Amino acid sequence: MTLLQHNRPISVLAVDDHPLILEGIAAVFEGMSEMNLVGACDGRQALALYQQHLPDVTLMDLQMPGVSGLEAIELIRQYDPHARIVVLTTYKGDVHALRAIKAGAVGYVLKNMMRTDLLETIRGVHAGHRRIPAEVAMELAEYMSEVSLTPRETEVLKLAAVGKSNKRIGAGLDISEDTVKVHMKNILAKLHAADRTHAVTIAVRRGILQF
């Protein structure tokens, strides 16, 4: 497969809702014969452009309004299970990183990395490798042990976050206060939280609750 690299350039699709970032990416590829940018768009048009161009590698921002990068990744991988997708995000501690990897992303580039890192990752991913930076991998490892709350527990915590008492949470979910207390106890245990307030901050930090 590496032979192909010499025959035709690696085609790249960039998905980001920031025109400035797209300009930057385009600038990186400018004048390169090894790769070329076949398209650039935001999340909504990601799948359509993928189907149209069938790029070798797709660069995908995670933080986008409307269709999230996560959804876009899932849609593309659903359409083409062999799609090579590289996540392009701002923060290494991105709470969606793990989900992106699970969704099928095979590369991960931080926006504060150099252009050479970007190019190197694209080459590696195109050659069939996974390219996850060590610092990101370590972040991921922490979240791998991520205890997931049950749907019910998430609902309870969501209401607790906006100041509802156990009684009012019960009223809101149409269950008894006692049941709410059970859920809350389990939440505290799972998150290793001292109290409901702590649980909310932990959940926000982990992306369980979107504030």
Next chain:
Amino acid sequence: MTLLQHNRPISVLAVDDHPLILEGIAAVFEGMSEMNLVGACDGRQALALYQQHLPDVTLMDLQMPGVSGLEAIELIRQYDPHARIVVLTTYKGDVHALRAIKAGAVGYVLKNMMRTDLLETIRGVHAGHRRIPAEVAMELAEYMSEVSLTPRETEVLKLAAVGKSNKRIGAGLDISEDTVKVHMKNILAKLHAADRTHAVTIAVRRGILQF
């Protein structure tokens, strides 16, 4: 003053810790005679490059590790009260937006805006105007009525956020539990929160607490 624009290009300094964004900005200015980019760097070198180039307009990202964009703005305005600084940020709901304006920023550009918006803002700011997009101005208006917590209240809430009880907060701050309760009561009143948990979510949303 508009005559100057024809005599020499508007000099622009770009400050952002993302090389990709800097590439994008550079790409926007490429081949333009009206303006030219005199420098690009991250937050730490912002002041030094400002002093070196004395640009007409400075583009400043707010979200940066180490020296924040906010600090950089303050440092530059301290050095040169007439500095024309345009904030360049990702989210219109940026909690630091108000502080940036207060710190002396005279323009505000969202990264999801088009290059023409960026250029237009630079022209406007250079001509001596303030350029704050309507949608941002409206966001700002909401935060204008921002109730600010006292330093002590912030400390109390910060400890409450990580699950400390009033008693332990008192121990941590070396004050009595009763005093903590008074602070907490004032916090709840100021934020219109139902309880401490709600107060924390509100504070996080407003950027009072950085999660």
Next chain:
DNA sequence: ACGCGCATCCCTCCATCGGGTGACTGCCAG
């Protein structure tokens, strides 16, 4: 000198919270 905001401390009172324990249902996988 006065007011005012901030911070400190003290008291009472009651609702709420969180831990412990136990038990019943429904469902799905082994």
Next chain:
DNA sequence: CTGGCAGTCACCCGATGGAGGGATGCGCGT
């Protein structure tokens, strides 16, 4: 079909939280 898990409900109890009330001192600006 038997276990495990999610969800439900119940009761007890000690600790905590939040709403009142009132009080002192300190600094700061007018």
